[in-house]
Amino acid sequence: MTSTLLRSVSAAVLSAGLALPAFAAEWDMPTPYGDSVFHTQNIMQFAEDVSSATDGGVEITVHSAGSLFAHPEIKDSVRRGLAPIGEVLMSRLANEDPVFGVDSIPFLASSYDEGRALWEASRSAVEEKLAEQGLTLLFAVPWPGQSLYTQEPVESAADLEGASFRAYNAATERLAQLMGAVPTQIETGDIPTAFATGRVDAMITSPSTGVSSQAWDFTSHYTDTQAWLPKNMVMVNTEAFEGLPEEQQTAIMEAAEAAKTRGWEMSEAETESGIATLEENGMTISQPSETLSNEMSEIGETMTQEWLEEAGDAGQAVIDAYRNSGS
Known part of the structure; x- marks a missing residue:
């Protein structure tokens, strides 16, 4: 290869290199x-x-x-x-760390x-x-806010007594326990199979997950609790x-x-x-009964106090800042 050609190739390579991100x-x-x-x-x-x-x-x-x-x-x-x-x-x-569970x-x-x-x-x-x-x-x-998916209407926590309840974090495990249900860890992608095989009977999750998992295939009632985001x-x-x-x-x-x-x-x-x-696909959409609302509010207060016991002063500072924000 001649020196002239070498210089031409080198110049082309250098030019191409300069065109790439630094x-x-x-x-x-x-x-x-x-x-x-x-x-x-x-x-x-x-x-x-x-x-x-x-x-x-x-x-x-x-x-x-x-x-x-x-x-x-x-x-x-x-x-x-x-x-x-x-x-x-x-x-x-x-x-x-409990701070990750505040929401x-x-x-x-x-x-x-x-x-x-x-x-x-x-x-x-x-x-x-x-x-x-x-x-x-x-x-x-x-x-979106987390709501209940069940096969039968839920008027009170008693309707979930003993039910196998899908959990996806520590909070949903504790919620299931306080409602008298039995928590079972299930990832989002496994929801349809878990219901089909009887591993779970009920869950609380977002409308998004309900749609992506086609919840109408294995549940019939959506109770719009909007419990947390x-x-x-x-x-x-x-x-x-x-x-x-x-x-x-x-x-x-x-x-x-x-x-x-x-x-x-x-x-x-x-x-x-x-x-x-969910409604278009045949699910019954309902607001929580007064009894269920009161029971879940009590559960929420219990879980807030339990969280504060774990989170200590740092957690109290978060709750104080939130409540002082006017929300």
């Missing part, structure tokens, strides 16, 4: 829910926004439905750097306005706990995040803020459309 990162992102779930759709848009804002400098590949890591493994995989970014249901971490206390915050106020009151405490494990919070988005949170490995150039960090944070705003709006819209879809 810093390219390819991030795998495990998430626990399927592609039809609005949380996943929001995260996919977040990934697109990050790619666009960084000119391809950070490419996030979303691995949905637990396909890369199962839900219980996602947080630890991000902490250990096996995946730089991931999504988890915040209250799944309540066994690590799953029944009837503490049972509307979107109350849910926003509770998040404002608790976010800094959540961020501190994640920071201790080398994790940085990007954003959090709530599920549990959040999914997206976190990043702090070392991986801080290893990015500053402009890319800024772009990710801006995309995260947009994803938070968009996600809350999607969640509210999902509440209305989800309940409508």
Whole structure:
């Protein structure tokens, strides 16, 4: 090869290299829910926004439905750097620290306005706990309010006595116990099979999960308790995040803020459309009876006090800030 040709090839390679991002990162992102779930759709848009804002400098590949890591493994995989970014249901971490379970206390915050106020009151405490494990919070988005799915009408907690009740975190386990039901841990993707095989008889979950699992195939009654709005949170490995150039960090944070705003709006819209879809598919939609409302309010107060005993002064500060916010 002549020296002239070598110089031409070298110049072409150099030119191509200069056209690439100065810093390219390819991030795998495990998430626990399927592609039809609005949380996943929001995260996919977040990934697109990050790619666009960084000119391809950070490419996030979303691995949905637990396909890369199962839900219980996602947080630890991000902490250990096996995946730089991931999504988890915040209250799944309540066994690590009670602050992660504050949004799953029944009837503490049972509307979107109350849910926003509770998040404002608790976010800094959540961020501190994640920071201790080398994790940085990007954003959090709530599920629609949690409501009862059963085969028969539920007029009081007595109607659930002895029933096998689907649980997905410590709060739902405790709620089942206080209602006299038997908690059984079931992941979202296993709900239809669990009902079909008789492992569970009832559950409390969002309209979104009811629709995505086609709850009308195995339950017939939806009691609109709107008990709480549990959040999914997206976190990043702090070392991986801080290893990015500053402009890319800024772009990710801006995309995260947009994803938070968009996600809350999607969640509210999902509440209305989800309940409508359940009804269209033959489920009976009803408001809780006065007896059931009173019983669940009492359970909520019991669980708030139990949470405060575990959370101590830090938990009391969160509750005080929330209640002083006027919500």
